[in-house]
Amino acid sequence: MNYPPEIQEFLQKYDRLFLDEWGIIKLHSADFYKTIDYTDLRVWCIYCRSR
Numbered sequence: 001m002n003y004p005p006e007i008q009e010f011l012q013k014y015d016r017l018f019l020d021e022w023g024i025i026k027l028h029s030a031d032f033y034k035t036i037d038y039t040d041l042r043v044w045c046i047y048c049r050s051r
Contacts, residue, residue, distance in 0.1 A: 001050075014044040 003011065017036075020026050033041070 010040070011044065011047055014040065018044070 018025055018028075
């Protein structure tokens with residue numbers, strides 16, 4: 001899907017944080033997730049489900 005550049009940047013940022021080089025979710029500590037904005041996390045999760 002073709003997203004505007006700012007959306008592409010947002011998704012790529014969270015892809016790098018949450019996915020390994022094979023596209024599998026990385027294991028992070030609870031403390032890591034406390035540093036992430038929950039709205040951003042939800043948006044990224046919805047995007048991942050639509051891939």
